[in-house]
Amino acid sequence: MGNDPTFSTDSSALWQQDGDFKSGFVTLIGRPNAGKSTLLNTVMGKKVAITSSTAQTTRHRFRAILTRDEFQMIIVDTPGLHKPHDALGEELNASALKALEDVDVIAFVVDASQPIGRGDEWVVEQLKSLDSKKICVLSKMDLVTSEQLAAQQKAAMDLLLWDAMVGLSSKTGYNVEAFVEEVSYLLPPGPAWFPTDMETDQPIEVVIAEFIREKILRSFTEEVPHAIGVAVDSLEYVRAKDLHRIRATIYVERESQKGIIIGKGGAAIKSIGTQARGDLELLLGTKVYLDLMVKVKKNWRRDENQIRRFGYGEGL
Ligand SMILES: Nc1nc2c(ncn2[C@@H]2O[C@H](COP(=O)(O)OP(=O)(O)OP(=O)(O)O)[C@@H](O)[C@H]2O)c(=O)[nH]1
Numbered sequence: 001m002g003n004d005p006t007f008s009t010d011s012s013a014l015w016q017q018d019g020d021f022k023s024g025f026v027t028l029i030g031r032p033n034a035g036k037s038t039l040l041n042t043v044m045g046k047k048v049a050i051t052s053s054t055a056q057t058t059r060h061r062f063r064a065i066l067t068r069d070e071f072q073m074i075i076v077d078t079p080g081l082h083k084p085h086d087a088l089g090e091e092l093n094a095s096a097l098k099a100l101e102d103v104d105v106i107a108f109v110v111d112a113s114q115p116i117g118r119g120d121e122w123v124v125e126q127l128k129s130l131d132s133k134k135i136c137v138l139s140k141m142d143l144v145t146s147e148q149l150a151a152q153q154k155a156a157m158d159l160l161l162w163d164a165m166v167g168l169s170s171k172t173g174y175n176v177e178a179f180v181e182e183v184s185y186l187l188p189p190g191p192a193w194f195p196t197d198m199e200t201d202q203p204i205e206v207v208i209a210e211f212i213r214e215k216i217l218r219s220f221t222e223e224v225p226h227a228i229g230v231a232v233d234s235l236e237y238v239r240a241k242d243l244h245r246i247r248a249t250i251y252v253e254r255e256s257q258k259g260i261i262i263g264k265g266g267a268a269i270k271s272i273g274t275q276a277r278g279d280l281e282l283l284l285g286t287k288v289y290l291d292l293m294v295k296v297k298k299n300w301r302r303d304e305n306q307i308r309r310f311g312y313g314e315g316l
Pocket residue numbers: 030031032033034035036037038039050051052053054055056057058059078079080081139140141142143168169170171172
């Protein structure tokens with residue numbers, strides 16, 4: 001992928017800009033399902049992060065880079081913060097909190113359609129001692145009335161003295177540009193740290209595995225999605241046919257889950273493969289041949305080493 005600017009790995013050069021240029025790190029933080037990854041994709045104008053209605057979708061600290069004439073913002077998506085139940089949960093929390101260190105702006109994303117509760121208070125508590133600028137984002141505005149929004153604004157203002165507050169909808173795009181403007185206003189002066197045509201710092205294999213995992217999250221009910229991990233075993237570009245050949249393994253915790261993922265006569269895994277291939281062809285800009293395997297790896301979510309091997313949480 002060396003010639004694909006989206007996945008350029010050359011971050012050594014400092015792309016110095018003159019004058020009033022601003023740059024810095026913005027971390028999206030909030031409870032699971034608040035709409036962080038969807039906001040990131042809308043800001044970027046394309047799909048870079050995966051999303052689903054299953055809480056705890058995001059397992060990586062994902063960084064996307066938005067460069068305009070006046071600024072460069074490096075946006076860090078984090079796994080939603082929540083009370084941990086297992087090693088994976090603890091690792092995801094640690095990963096999200098680590099992402100708050102030394103960032104210029106923290107964007108606390110709260111779902112405008114859900115009451116602000118103890119979970120949000122707990123997240124904001126973690127922010128109080130940090131020096132960064134703090135912006136409150138009320139997401140999913142398309143789901144609330146103006147009265148509900150006003151009530152939510154008031155509740156959010158009671159949590160903290162924010163440097164800015166924006167209500168937006170990533171679904172309709174409403175006010176997403178206002179969010180970008182507010183953040184850019186809060187960024188300090190500085191050069192572009194990354195090449196101006198680079199959009200994400202994740203290895204392509206990680207993005208591919210995440211796209212596959214997204215399809216599984218969207219295809220099954222609660223129990224199975226949390227039990228899966230996806231790893232790309234090989235990625236090969238066949239120049240003569242202009243296609244990418246991808247082999248990936250879906251790991252589950254139990255035989256019964258393997259059966260569910262494969263489905264009757266292989267129907268479920270075939271459907272996952274078809275859906276994933278569509279996205280991957282768009283991502284890679286070539287035809288894709290996708291070979292998916294399912295393997296059982298007992299209790300991998302309780303095994304910190306395995307979590308790291310998948311690249312979730314801190315282990316990247
Ligand atoms: N109606 C509506 N739904 C939204 C909007 N933004 C996000 N959603 C939905 O909310 C759900 C969660 O969105 P995500 O972006 O995955 O949330 P997240 O905060 O990244 O979730 P975690 O990865 O669990 O931390 C998905 O089903 C989205 O489609 C919005 O502006 N309007």
